[in-house]
Amino acid sequence: MTTPSFAIGIAGGTGAGKTTLAREMVDGHADAVTLIPIDNYYDDLGHLPFEERAEANYDHPSAFEWELLREHLDALLDGDAVEMPQYDFTEHRRTEETVHVEPTDVVVLEGIFALYDDVITASLDLRVYVEADADVRILRRIERDVVERGRDIEDVIEQYRATVKPMHERYVEPTKKTADIVVPEGANGVAVDLLAEKVRAESTAGLGLDR
Numbered sequence: 001m002t003t004p005s006f007a008i009g010i011a012g013g014t015g016a017g018k019t020t021l022a023r024e025m026v027d028g029h030a031d032a033v034t035l036i037p038i039d040n041y042y043d044d045l046g047h048l049p050f051e052e053r054a055e056a057n058y059d060h061p062s063a064f065e066w067e068l069l070r071e072h073l074d075a076l077l078d079g080d081a082v083e084m085p086q087y088d089f090t091e092h093r094r095t096e097e098t099v100h101v102e103p104t105d106v107v108v109l110e111g112i113f114a115l116y117d118d119v120i121t122a123s124l125d126l127r128v129y130v131e132a133d134a135d136v137r138i139l140r141r142i143e144r145d146v147v148e149r150g151r152d153i154e155d156v157i158e159q160y161r162a163t164v165k166p167m168h169e170r171y172v173e174p175t176k177k178t179a180d181i182v183v184p185e186g187a188n189g190v191a192v193d194l195l196a197e198k199v200r201a202e203s204t205a206g207l208g209l210d211r
């Protein structure tokens, strides 16, 4: 059993580049990293019809199952495995399957609200906020949501106006002040290299050791 030695939180607005940064900084050390995408902890709205799910506000903190996320983060940091829920963005609901996740040397928590919850933030060793201009983020989001999440461009724009932008300004952006590091443009080469070096050092430190 491995007890993680280091926990990193990566927050930032939608389309800022959180997922890309997380992926690139663990490149080559993925076996030593447990990734927790906070999106997997959206409340399951499967009991509602699709049209209602599509209209929901997914950018308010209350859209998440915080208790389960805290429980799973605690378990992993204590060296225990969890059954992690999985989320289907095209259907706006959890899938039937869970994934068995074992703790490793480094835990990376990634999502718009990675630095929102005081209890969770206190258990992180490094708090990162990824920043990108709003116009860059919405353009990235339009492209991604249409290509990967099965959305119409009109719906993406309407959702952005109605909930994504106001919730970002009210709840996501203010979490930047709790960050140890603010990364401009997401996966910028210098930030990736620095964070990758930290992940490598923590992974090497944990090699072969049961703690």
Ligand SMILES: Nc1ncnc2c1ncn2[C@@H]1O[C@H](COP(=O)(O)OP(=O)(O)O)[C@@H](O)[C@H]1O
Pocket: 012, 013, 014, 015, 016, 017, 018, 019, 020, 021, 140, 141, 144, 185, 186, 187, 188
């Ligand atoms: N530094 C960057 N330069 C160019 N495109 C980027 C950069 N970072 C991310 N992207 C692209 O922007 C889109 C959203 O990035 P993603 O990492 O999924 O953002 P987030 O997880 O913050 O929503 C993806 O298509 C990704 O390839």
Ligand SMILES: O=c1ccn([C@@H]2O[C@H](COP(=O)(O)O)[C@@H](O)[C@H]2O)c(=O)[nH]1
Pocket: 013, 014, 015, 018, 019, 039, 042, 058, 059, 088, 089, 091, 092, 093, 111, 112, 164
């Ligand atoms: O069912 C859903 C759940 C979430 N969203 C949107 O996803 C983003 C967060 O994901 P990023 O990868 O950080 O962009 C959030 O802004 C929600 O609006 C959704 O559209 N539908």
